[in-house]
Amino acid sequence: MDTSEDILQQAPPGLIPGSGTARAAKVTRLSPSFISWLQAGPMMLVFLAFFLIPLVFVVIVSFWDYNEYQLLPAFSGRGYTDTFEGCIAQLPDLCTIGKTYLMTLKLCFLVWALTLFIGFWVAYFLAFHIKSKTWQMGLSLLCTIPFWTSNVIRMIAWIPLLGRNGLVNSGLVKTGLINHPLEWLLFSEFSVVLALVHLFTFFMVVPIFNSMVRIDKSLIEAAYDAGATGFQTLVNVIIPLAKPGIVIGSIFVITIVMGDFITIGVMGGQQIAAAGKIIETRVNALQFPAAAANAVILLAITFLIITMMSRIVDIKKEL
Amino acid sequence: MKEGRPRSFYVLAIFFAAYVLFLYGPMIAIYVLSFQGPQGGLTFPMNGVSTFWIAKLFQGTGIVDLGAAFRRSLLLGVIVMIVTVVLSVAAGMAFRRKFKAQSILFYSAIASLIVPSIITSLGISLEFRIIDDLIKAHWSENFETSMGLLTSGLGAHLTWTLPFGLLIMFAIFNRFDPRLEEAARDLGATPWQTFRHVVLPIILPSVIGIGLFGFTLSWDELARSSQAIGAVNTLPLDLQGLTTTVTNPDIYALGTVISAVSFTVITLALGTIHVLNKRQAAKGSDAGKGLV
Numbered sequence: 001m002d003t004s005e006d007i008l009q010q011a012p013p014g015l016i017p018g019s020g021t022a023r024a025a026k027v028t029r030l031s032p033s034f035i036s037w038l039q040a041g042p043m044m045l046v047f048l049a050f051f052l053i054p055l056v057f058v059v060i061v062s063f064w065d066y067n068e069y070q071l072l073p074a075f076s077g078r079g080y081t082d083t084f085e086g087c088i089a090q091l092p093d094l095c096t097i098g099k100t101y102l103m104t105l106k107l108c109f110l111v112w113a114l115t116l117f118i119g120f121w122v123a124y125f126l127a128f129h130i131k132s133k134t135w136q137m138g139l140s141l142l143c144t145i146p147f148w149t150s151n152v153i154r155m156i157a158w159i160p161l162l163g164r165n166g167l168v169n170s171g172l173v174k175t176g177l178i179n180h181p182l183e184w185l186l187f188s189e190f191s192v193v194l195a196l197v198h199l200f201t202f203f204m205v206v207p208i209f210n211s212m213v214r215i216d217k218s219l220i221e222a223a224y225d226a227g228a229t230g231f232q233t234l235v236n237v238i239i240p241l242a243k244p245g246i247v248i249g250s251i252f253v254i255t256i257v258m259g260d261f262i263t264i265g266v267m268g269g270q271q272i273a274a275a276g277k278i279i280e281t282r283v284n285a286l287q288f289p290a291a292a293a294n295a296v297i298l299l300a301i302t303f304l305i306i307t308m309m310s311r312i313v314d315i316k317k318e319l
Numbered sequence: 320m321k322e323g324r325p326r327s328f329y330v331l332a333i334f335f336a337a338y339v340l341f342l343y344g345p346m347i348a349i350y351v352l353s354f355q356g357p358q359g360g361l362t363f364p365m366n367g368v369s370t371f372w373i374a375k376l377f378q379g380t381g382i383v384d385l386g387a388a389f390r391r392s393l394l395l396g397v398i399v400m401i402v403t404v405v406l407s408v409a410a411g412m413a414f415r416r417k418f419k420a421q422s423i424l425f426y427s428a429i430a431s432l433i434v435p436s437i438i439t440s441l442g443i444s445l446e447f448r449i450i451d452d453l454i455k456a457h458w459s460e461n462f463e464t465s466m467g468l469l470t471s472g473l474g475a476h477l478t479w480t481l482p483f484g485l486l487i488m489f490a491i492f493n494r495f496d497p498r499l500e501e502a503a504r505d506l507g508a509t510p511w512q513t514f515r516h517v518v519l520p521i522i523l524p525s526v527i528g529i530g531l532f533g534f535t536l537s538w539d540e541l542a543r544s545s546q547a548i549g550a551v552n553t554l555p556l557d558l559q560g561l562t563t564t565v566t567n568p569d570i571y572a573l574g575t576v577i578s579a580v581s582f583t584v585i586t587l588a589l590g591t592i593h594v595l596n597k598r599q600a601a602k603g604s605d606a607g608k609g610l611v
Binding site: 037038039042043044046047050052053054055056057058071118122124126129139141142143148149150151152154155156158159161163165166170201230252255256259260261262266280283288291292302306 | 345352407418419421442584
């Protein structure tokens with residue numbers, strides 16, 4: 001008896017169900033819900049301190065007053081009235097903010113359409129044409145690696161290609177297709193759209209691929225057996241089943257482009273106005289309430305777009 | 320199954336190859352251009368080959384104080400990586416049971432991912448400005464600012480990396496077999512022992528993946544840092560500042576150096592994941608594989 005007790009004493013305490021320490025632990029055992037709080041609490045605190053409370057501050061400050069150099073904590077609608085200045089007087093012409101949002105939506109639409117097209121076919125190729133798991137993994141990785149590298153570098157990378165003396169222009173001039181270098185290749189709407197597509201098609205590929213690999217291959221075989229053409233299978237089987245991925249990817253791309261100010265700044269030569277850039281400009285001018293008011297407007301429009309899109313699909317179910 | 324590949328395979332294979340070229344081509348162009356000769360300009364053709372521009376960066380005579388920004392970004396990246404891994408694994412474990420506020424945390428993470436970065440960044444900067452004003456008014460007149468690399472900057476980066484960490488944890492536990500834990504419990508393991516010796520070794524490759532996301536996303540972060548980083552700059556912010564002014568290949572050299580760090584981290588992480596997976600495959604149990 002004694003010896004066995006000794007051996008038990010030497011063993012790590014947690015291993016012995018009947019030992020004194022384990023019994024003590026049972027008494028102080030934490031309730032499961034408390035453990036969940038301990039586990040999830042820290043992340044919740046980070047979101048609270050650096051995301052939720054800051055958002056509240058954005059809304060509050062958007063109703064504050066300001067002068068040239070500081071915030072004045074008194075209620076004022078100036079942030080908003082400044083933003084919409086001239087919008088009624090100039091009718092039927094669009095005021096600055098109207099034009100800016102029109103421009104942002106236009107960029108958004110172009111980038112969305114292009115990333116969707118490219119992303120869909122890249123995902124389709126990976127999901128349905130690559131049979132080997134190793135190859136699938138390797139090629140997905142090939143698409144992911146640029147995402148882990150710097151966005152600014154991937155923007156600058158277009159300069160030697162698209163610049164006035166860049167590869168594209170010198171190539172075109174040499175072949176005699178054009179006499180003068182094309183000016184619209186760089187620091188233009190074209191280069192902004194190109195760079196955004198270059199940077200963010202990844203956000204389309206991943207969720208669409210995710211939806212596609214989950215499609216039961218026998219459904220596609222069944223469609224073929226029932227006499228559907230490849231196109232009919234695509235439209236009636238694959239696209240409906242890939243829809244959740246398409247919607248999630250679209251939400252990512254649209255929200256990124258709506259709030260973008262860096263790509264539009266760098267690739268647009270700081271000349272193109274966009275929703276995100278207004279906020280940046282206001283902050284640089286230390287007009288925080290006006291910046292916050294613009295942020296609230298942008299947030300509202302983004303939220304509207306997401307709500308409309310998430311009507312189509314339940315995001316939580318798809319993860 | 321039909322033998323041979325359909326024509327659509329070849330069409331899409333070409334499309335895919337073109338996409339990969341589109342992804343990598345421009346990046347490779349600047350890596351090559353950063354080895355321009357001393358007389359070289361911003362575009363092709365190469366004017367000789369040298370390490371002149373890269374050397375110039377490290378001499379500190381170039382455009383920015385590379386060393387300081389480099390160390391700051393590295394420090395922040397490593398801290399963000401550690402915090403992201405720890406908080407994501409913990410929260411991921413919590414999500415395996417139902418608990419109150421589950422959906423609040425889930426939607427906070429999703430919202431943090433998709434609310435435009437400039438808004439989050441502005442909000443954090445406003446929050447810290449207001450805190451500063453309160454401290455100045457009530458405690459210390461001479462207080463400078465609470466904003467900084469490891470306060471507001473760290474927080475801003477975490478709002479970007481944590482959602483990715485959490486989503487990766489969801490993906491892990493979607494395919495995790497809970498019977499393994501039951502077996503550990505039946506053998507008398509404590510919850511901590513179960514986690515340490517059963518769960519963690521199995522999920523370790525993916526946890527390294529979370530670390531990879533944590534570091535690389537922070538290392539290259541720009542939009543959220545822009546308003547919330549305080550007085551000092553991180554490396555990507557310096558790089559962005561240069562885009563409007565620079566006229567020689569310094570900027571490509573800096574880009575190449577930043578990318579070199581990214582690629583080192585990516586290679587290390589993927590290598591480790593590969594080794595771990597191999598070890599798991601080699602030493603894994605044969606349970607459930609049948610008797611024959």
